[in-house]
Amino acid sequence: MDDDPRVRTWAPVCRAVAALLGPYAEVVLHDPGTDRILAVWNPMSARGPGDPSLLGELDALDPAAPDVFGPYEKLLADGRRLSSVSAILRDADGRASVVLCVNLDRTPLEQAAAVLSAFGAPAASRPEPLFEHDWSDRVQHVVGSYVRECGRPVERLTRADRLAVLARLEEARVFAVRRATPVVARALGVSRSTLYGLLAELRAPNTKDHAR
Amino acid sequence: MDDDPRVRTWAPVCRAVAALLGPYAEVVLHDPGTDRILAVWNPMSARGPGDPSLLGELDALDPAAPDVFGPYEKLLADGRRLSSVSAILRDADGRASVVLCVNLDRTPLEQAAAVLSAFGAPAASRPEPLFEHDWSDRVQHVVGSYVRECGRPVERLTRADRLAVLARLEEARVFAVRRATPVVARALGVSRSTLYGLLAELRAPNTKDHAR
DNA sequence: TCCACATTGGACGTAGAGTCCAGCCATGGA
DNA sequence: TCCATGGCTGGACTCTACGTCCAATGTGGA
Numbered sequence: 001m002d003d004d005p006r007v008r009t010w011a012p013v014c015r016a017v018a019a020l021l022g023p024y025a026e027v028v029l030h031d032p033g034t035d036r037i038l039a040v041w042n043p044m045s046a047r048g049p050g051d052p053s054l055l056g057e058l059d060a061l062d063p064a065a066p067d068v069f070g071p072y073e074k075l076l077a078d079g080r081r082l083s084s085v086s087a088i089l090r091d092a093d094g095r096a097s098v099v100l101c102v103n104l105d106r107t108p109l110e111q112a113a114a115v116l117s118a119f120g121a122p123a124a125s126r127p128e129p130l131f132e133h134d135w136s137d138r139v140q141h142v143v144g145s146y147v148r149e150c151g152r153p154v155e156r157l158t159r160a161d162r163l164a165v166l167a168r169l170e171e172a173r174v175f176a177v178r179r180a181t182p183v184v185a186r187a188l189g190v191s192r193s194t195l196y197g198l199l200a201e202l203r204a205p206n207t208k209d210h211a212r
Numbered sequence: 213m214d215d216d217p218r219v220r221t222w223a224p225v226c227r228a229v230a231a232l233l234g235p236y237a238e239v240v241l242h243d244p245g246t247d248r249i250l251a252v253w254n255p256m257s258a259r260g261p262g263d264p265s266l267l268g269e270l271d272a273l274d275p276a277a278p279d280v281f282g283p284y285e286k287l288l289a290d291g292r293r294l295s296s297v298s299a300i301l302r303d304a305d306g307r308a309s310v311v312l313c314v315n316l317d318r319t320p321l322e323q324a325a326a327v328l329s330a331f332g333a334p335a336a337s338r339p340e341p342l343f344e345h346d347w348s349d350r351v352q353h354v355v356g357s358y359v360r361e362c363g364r365p366v367e368r369l370t371r372a373d374r375l376a377v378l379a380r381l382e383e384a385r386v387f388a389v390r391r392a393t394p395v396v397a398r399a400l401g402v403s404r405s406t407l408y409g410l411l412a413e414l415r416a417p418n419t420k421d422h423a424r
Numbered sequence: 425t426c427c428a429c430a431t432t433g434g435a436c437g438t439a440g441a442g443t444c445c446a447g448c449c450a451t452g453g454a
Numbered sequence: 455t456c457c458a459t460g461g462c463t464g465g466a467c468t469c470t471a472c473g474t475c476c477a478a479t480g481t482g483g484a
Contacts, residue, residue, distance in 0.1 A: 135388070176390055178388055178390050181441070190462075191462065191464075192463095193443090193444090194461080196442060196443075197461085199442095200443090390472095391471075402432090403431065403433070404472095405431070405432060405475090406430080408472090408474075409431085411473095412473095425484100426484090427482105427484085429480100429482090430480085430481080431478105431479080433476105433477100433479100434478105435475085435477105438474100439471095439472075440469105440472090441471090442469085443466105443467080443468075444466085444468100445464105445467100446463105448462080448464100449463095450459100450460090451458105451460090451461100452457105452458090452459085453457090453459100
């Protein structure tokens with residue numbers, strides 16, 4: 001793996017970032033062609049060269065895509081919370097050469113900040129981010145704004161429209177809350193069965209059919 | 213105990229020190245005559261008024277002894293490392309009135325210092341995260357901050373503590389999300405059964421028992 | 425030492441999450 | 455007009471996991 005010319009090209013910057021951010025950051029180089037890991041500096045998970053990248057959503061080969069993603073939040077199996085940025089690094093011809101990811105472990109910093117701030121605080125300040133007081137509002141909001149965007153009322157949405165709305169709701173983790181499915185089905189004006197059908201299609205886009 | 217005139221005299225300074233040093237310091241007032249505890253602010257061990265002082269080596273009644281001892285190191289049963297100072301407080305006639313002890317838990321500070329020095333960077337105190345995309349983070353956050361507030365690790369929380377934590381989680385609508393209960397149980401270090409028991413008690417405070 | 429009580433694992437009943445299917449309706453092509 | 459296709463539907467079904475209950479086990483205090 002180390003003899004890959006791309007690794008030779010980008011390794012110095014990876015080593016530099018890994019050295020700068022000390023033991024709390026992991027630097028990963030991905031191959032956008034094979035969707036596999038090329039090299040890892042300062043690994044925090046058990047992944048190594050050759051393992052699948054699992055980059056998923058970001059499509060490096062799309063020339064219209066932006067070059068830098070994030071920072072966004074990732075979660076490790078052991079509960080550590082990471083701040084991650086990804087960058088598409090291009091060769092002289094502008095083609096995507098590799099994808100660089102930097103994963104910074106935020107938990108030690110957050111612990112430190114919490115300890116220090118706890119010292120100044122006379123009364124125990126209640127940590128109350130409490131955003132989605134009502135998740136069903138969020139459903140209405142997502143559906144409503146989509147309807148406004150495309151100018152069609154709910155009952156005239158196409159199948160593709162519904163898939164798009166569901167993608168947003170899925171991204172908002174709406175289906176992780178209990179009893180959410182019937183609410184979404186009603187908001188979309190479809191039956192429970194249809195909703196599950198759409199969700200299945202959404203979650204397995206490759207397996208179009210032929211599965212019988 | 214609170215009506216002891218010496219406690220009335222010295223309580224304000226004890227409260228002040230306890231308030232200043234946040235949840236990480238315990239202030240204890242001892243009676244050098246009976247060698248027993250008069251009062252405790254912000255207790256970290258299970259000791260309370262009336263318990264033996266176990267001051268041992270320091271003899272408050274010896275007029276030749278110095279007034280301030282320490283700081284010296286103590287070790288708690290759970291492994292926390294304390295920095296302690298003791299002072300002999302005297303009345304108007306110069307007789308030893310009480311012995312004041314301040315025990316500061318050094319472990320959180322040491323952790324913070326290690327993290328920050330590892331980075332070699334000044335502390336940019338970060339505000340709490342506003343967007344909690346992942347509800348299991350919220351669980352950890354609520355439990356963690358409660359533990360920090362009361363200075364006891366998870367496994368030494370009392371039943372009342374656990375009820376308080378559960379109240380916050382309930383208020384944060386954590387139990388509306390699927391598969392949350394086992395996560396919370398693990399975070400609190402109790403079994404699923406116990407968790408449901410605590411939740412029942414929390415949700416029906418009037419119906420103490422007699423329900424059979 | 426004994427008692428009271430909290431905790432535990434496990435068994436159990438049930439709600440709700442997903443799956444599957446046969447039938448229905450709409451659209452569109454002959 | 456008729457038929458074929460494909461999505462939608464209600465309903466029946468399975469299975470996960472939610473919540474309850476209980477006997478057994480610790481554990482701390484008189």
